[in-house]
Structure formats: C-alpha cells, structure tokens
Amino acid sequence: MLSKNTLKFIKSLQQKKFRRLEGSFFVEGTKNVTELLLSDFVSTHLLYTEKFYSQHQALVDNFRGESFAVTQKVLESAGAFKSNDSALAVAKLKDNKAFAIHDSDWVIALDDVRDPGNLGTIIRIADWYGIEKLVLSEESAEFYNPKVLQASMGSFSRIQCFYTDLKLFLCESKIPIYGAFLDGTSIYHTKFEKGGILLMGNESNGISPEIEQMVNQKVTIPRFGHAESLNVAVATAIFCDNIKRSK
Amino acid sequence: MLSKNTLKFIKSLQQKKFRRLEGSFFVEGTKNVTELLLSDFVSTHLLYTEKFYSQHQALVDNFRGESFAVTQKVLESAGAFKSNDSALAVAKLKDNKAFAIHDSDWVIALDDVRDPGNLGTIIRIADWYGIEKLVLSEESAEFYNPKVLQASMGSFSRIQCFYTDLKLFLCESKIPIYGAFLDGTSIYHTKFEKGGILLMGNESNGISPEIEQMVNQKVTIPRFGHAESLNVAVATAIFCDNIKRSK
Incomplete structure (x- = not known):
C-alpha cells in the first residue's frame, strides 16, 4: 500500500530542489511511463490504475521497483497533470555526462x-x-x-x-x-x-x-x-x- | 479615467461567451498591441503605461477610441498576462467571412x-x-x-x-x-x-x-x-x- 511518506516524496519531485536532493524525478501518462519503463533509466516507483494494468500488464508485472495499484484520484494528487487515469513512475536522475562526438554526428x-x-x-x-x-x-x-x-x-x-x-x-x-x-x-x-x-x-x-x-x-x-x-x-x-x- | 465598469468589461472578455456577447476581444503586450493598432481591426480601448507611451507616442496620440494611462498593476488586473508593463487594447471581432481562393493560393x-x-x-x-x-x-x-x-x-x-x-x-x-x-x-x-x-x-x-x-x-x-x-x-x-x- 502507498504510504503517506511515499506520496509526499513523489509530490516533492515537482520541485527542482527536491529532484536534486533526492536524485529522482517522475513522469506521468501512458506514453511517458511506458517509454521510461522500456528505457535504461532506473525506475524505483510505479503507480498505476486498473486501466493501465489491463493494457500494460507485462510492464507492471516485470517492474523491479515498488509498484502500487492506485485510483485516478491518488495519481492526480501525486503528479503535476490535472488529469491522469493511467500511471506515474519515479526514476533516478542520470549523471550530467559529456558524450563523445564523431565527425558524422x-x-x-x-x-x-x-x-x-x-x-x-x-x-x-x-x-x-x-x-x-x-x-x-x-x-x-x-x-x-x-x-x-x-x-x-x-x-x-x-x-x-x-x-x-x-x-x-x-x-x-x-x-x-x-x-x-x-x-x-x-x-x-x-x-x-x-x-x-x-x-x-x-x-x-x-x-x-x-x-x-x-x-x-x-x-x-x-x-x-x-x-x-x-x-x-x-x-x-x-x-x-x-x-x-x-x- | 478608467471606470470600474470599463475594467469589468475588459476582464469579461477573457471568456468566450462575453467576447461573443460584446463582439469584442483584447490583446496584451507591446508586440500584439502595436500590431493591432497598425492593422485594420477597429480598436475601441487602449490601456497603456508610461513606458509604452514613451516608446510608442504616435500610436497612442493617434488612437481614435478611448485611451487610458494606467499603472502596471491595473494592466495586469485587466488582462490575462501575469506580467504586463506595456499595454492592452480592445477591438471589435471581425465577422466570420468566407474568402475567395485563387488557383495559386x-x-x-x-x-x-x-x-x-x-x-x-x-x-x-x-x-x-x-x-x-x-x-x-x-x-x-x-x-x-x-x-x-x-x-x-x-x-x-x-x-x-x-x-x-x-x-x-x-x-x-x-x-x-x-x-x-x-x-x-x-x-x-x-x-x-x-x-x-x-x-x-x-x-x-x-x-x-x-x-x-x-x-x-x-x-x-x-x-x-x-x-x-x-x-x-x-x-x-x-x-x-x-x-x-x-x-
């Protein structure tokens, strides 16, 4: 079950200073959450509705962090979207790293x-x-x-x-x-x-x-x-x- | 001097139903206001700050509707911008008219x-x-x-x-x-x-x-x-x- 503290932690990530402090961020909505879960970002928390689960069962079942089935109301209270009936996921920030640049890049x-x-x-x-x-x-x-x-x-x-x-x-x-x-x-x-x-x-x-x-x-x-x-x-x-x- | 009723009228134009009812709309900020005043729209009201006047004196002096020198605070209370230190102008809606289309258009x-x-x-x-x-x-x-x-x-x-x-x-x-x-x-x-x-x-x-x-x-x-x-x-x-x- 989603604790008040976890909810508070997620909400805090709307602010840049807490994203820095916690080394974490979140994304919302089907498109961003599914892309996040399929990427090399390290996801730590997943909040999802029944609707999201019915469409993306494998993604939820294979999730390695903490996952929580929640209502749309809880989702909307956690994130920045006015309306969100699908999911929200928290992941670790990546380091700000230089990349190699090749001649054809x-x-x-x-x-x-x-x-x-x-x-x-x-x-x-x-x-x-x-x-x-x-x-x-x-x-x-x-x-x-x-x-x-x-x-x-x-x-x-x-x-x-x-x-x-x-x-x-x-x-x-x-x-x-x-x-x-x-x-x-x-x-x-x-x-x-x-x-x-x-x-x-x-x-x-x-x-x-x-x-x-x-x-x-x-x-x-x-x-x-x-x-x-x-x-x-x-x-x-x-x-x-x-x-x-x-x- | 800008009356409470005029201010109320302008504020109401933030809503579509009042734009329809009054047949009027407004624009804010230097760019939109100056373009409006130079166009064939019929402008009825102009609210401007000292700063706007110092930069666009001719536009203000030649304005044919009602014009009001106001403070930034009044401008911001009238319009939809969070911050506006220049001007706001009200104009008449144009009719929704079909236009001729030529082969090369x-x-x-x-x-x-x-x-x-x-x-x-x-x-x-x-x-x-x-x-x-x-x-x-x-x-x-x-x-x-x-x-x-x-x-x-x-x-x-x-x-x-x-x-x-x-x-x-x-x-x-x-x-x-x-x-x-x-x-x-x-x-x-x-x-x-x-x-x-x-x-x-x-x-x-x-x-x-x-x-x-x-x-x-x-x-x-x-x-x-x-x-x-x-x-x-x-x-x-x-x-x-x-x-x-x-x-």
Whole structure:
C-alpha cells in the first residue's frame, strides 16, 4: 500500500530542489511511463490504475521497483497533470555526462532556451530526426522539469542531454557550428557538412554575442511573409529537416 | 479615467461567451498591441503605461477610441498576462467571412486543432510563409482566445481565419488538398502544385475519417529517428517550408 511518506516524496519531485536532493524525478501518462519503463533509466516507483494494468500488464508485472495499484484520484494528487487515469513512475536522475562526438554526428546546442515546453518539443524533434545529442547552456530549462518531459512525448528516454559551459564546449568543437540567425545564409543554399552543431538561441534574445563568436556559419530560414520571427522549437524543426533532407 | 465598469468589461472578455456577447476581444503586450493598432481591426480601448507611451507616442496620440494611462498593476488586473508593463487594447471581432481562393493560393485547413497555443503558433508560421488564409473546423480552438493571440506574436493581424463545416468546404475546393498523415508520400518527393490546401489534423487523432475522404494526396514528413509523431504546429511549419522551397 502507498504510504503517506511515499506520496509526499513523489509530490516533492515537482520541485527542482527536491529532484536534486533526492536524485529522482517522475513522469506521468501512458506514453511517458511506458517509454521510461522500456528505457535504461532506473525506475524505483510505479503507480498505476486498473486501466493501465489491463493494457500494460507485462510492464507492471516485470517492474523491479515498488509498484502500487492506485485510483485516478491518488495519481492526480501525486503528479503535476490535472488529469491522469493511467500511471506515474519515479526514476533516478542520470549523471550530467559529456558524450563523445564523431565527425558524422549532428548535435543540437541550446544557448539559454528557457521555456520548458520549448525544450520538450525540441527533444521530440531531435528524436524524430535521429539527432540524439543535445548540449545546453547551464541557464537553459531543466531536462527533468515535468513540463519538459511531458512535451517530449516519451522522446526524453532516447536523447542524451549535457549541460555545460556552452562557450567552452563550442570552443573545443571539431565539427562545424551552424548558428540560427535572422540574417544568415539561406538554409536552401547551405551545404551542410556530414556532421555539425546546430546552435539555437534564447526565445527573446537569440544567440548571445559571446556565443556568436564561436559560430562558423550563420544560417537563416527564408521568410515569405511578415512574421518577425519563428518560435525556437519550430525553427529547430525546420533546420533539422533541411539538414537531414540534404544528406 | 478608467471606470470600474470599463475594467469589468475588459476582464469579461477573457471568456468566450462575453467576447461573443460584446463582439469584442483584447490583446496584451507591446508586440500584439502595436500590431493591432497598425492593422485594420477597429480598436475601441487602449490601456497603456508610461513606458509604452514613451516608446510608442504616435500610436497612442493617434488612437481614435478611448485611451487610458494606467499603472502596471491595473494592466495586469485587466488582462490575462501575469506580467504586463506595456499595454492592452480592445477591438471589435471581425465577422466570420468566407474568402475567395485563387488557383495559386495556399490555404491551411485545420481539422479540429484544439490547443490554443498550437493555433497561435500555426498563425505565426502561416504569416512567416506568406500563407494568409486559414480555414478551421468549427470545433477548432477559437481565434480570439487570449492564448491564441499571444502565441501568434502579432501575426493574428495579418491572417484571415474562416470557421466552417470543413467537409463541405473541402468538397467544394478547386485546388488540390494535401493531407498530413504518417503514411503518405514523402514531402521530399512530392511535387506540390502552384496552389493547394494543406490539411492538418487534431493533436491526438489526426485527420478524421470523414475528412480523409476529401484528401487528394497524403503527405508525410520523413522520420530519421524514433519519435512517434511531431507536434501539429511543428509539422505544419515543416510542410510549409517544403511547399515554399519548391516554388
């Protein structure tokens, strides 16, 4: 039976400071929970409804942590979703580790993308385009924020994120850095190399001046109408599509 | 001086039923307010801070409706934004009118896109790509919802939206209808005609079966990784980019 203390522990993970303190996070809803359970994350707790059990019996039966059959009401009191009739799972945070980058890799780098919904959407886009590596400035939205995980629609389980001093990281890069600007070369006329870093800037201010110095090529999405700019996740998707279609 | 009744009237416009009843809506923030004032919408009320006035004096001085210098606190109590230190403007709703469609026009049609943030983002994308006509099923998110207008980042003032029986509308179309599916022809290998309708489906269910019958060509964004799908606004942007780059 789910104790008050466990419920309190899960609820606390809505806050970043408790995620840090406990080294844990949670995801909610069928898509994110099933993707988590099938991934290499170490899950410690699973709360599920009868409905979830009827559809994912094997996942529940093979769960190695503590699992609890609960009502929808309990699920909703534990998590951040207004409505959740399926499941919630707690897992261990992964270490913030650098990854090897090969010449043919594509990497997305985010210079201070602050909105959790944007980061989650970018993770989903990266996963769609098979770009598995994301590098983020330390001020960017936090990967384990429930809104990031929700917007990622399960893709969080397949994308490696590394938070670091972005300037230093870019300085050491051996692959070309393509920066998203409003006044660069059209992506329709850019010959993208086999691998590279796609660098996207902050929602309001774009790429910061000190990071701009690291860029090898400024690239731009051609505009046909009058909008001043595009949302950063939308722009990321268009860049990825143009990079991948040219391969 | 701003009366309690005017403030109450503005606040009521956060709700759809009062927008209908009063035939009015409002927008907030510098970008949306300035775009509104420069558009052909009929604005009736303008609330602005000293800061907004110092930056947009001519717009305020030439305003033909009732205008009020207010504090940030009053602005925030009137609108839906948590924080607003610039302005808020009320304008008349436009009639829901059909528009002429020419052979070389591109039109975006939405089959039940429910999320206001998605609709607003799609309006911004349409404006970026110079696609000025949007047709929406009657169950789609409402154009004048504050979240739609906010996400549109001013583009609401340049895009014509028409809510109608989508099946009937598509049935009468003289230009080809391209429907977004997960199992259509790759957009990289689609020859888009000079004009056409790009049809996007609901966030969870895609294009409904009865609307699917109207589609002339099913089209798909190639996937390189593992995400199950893309957000509908993100997908709209990638389609628009592929359509426009091929012209």
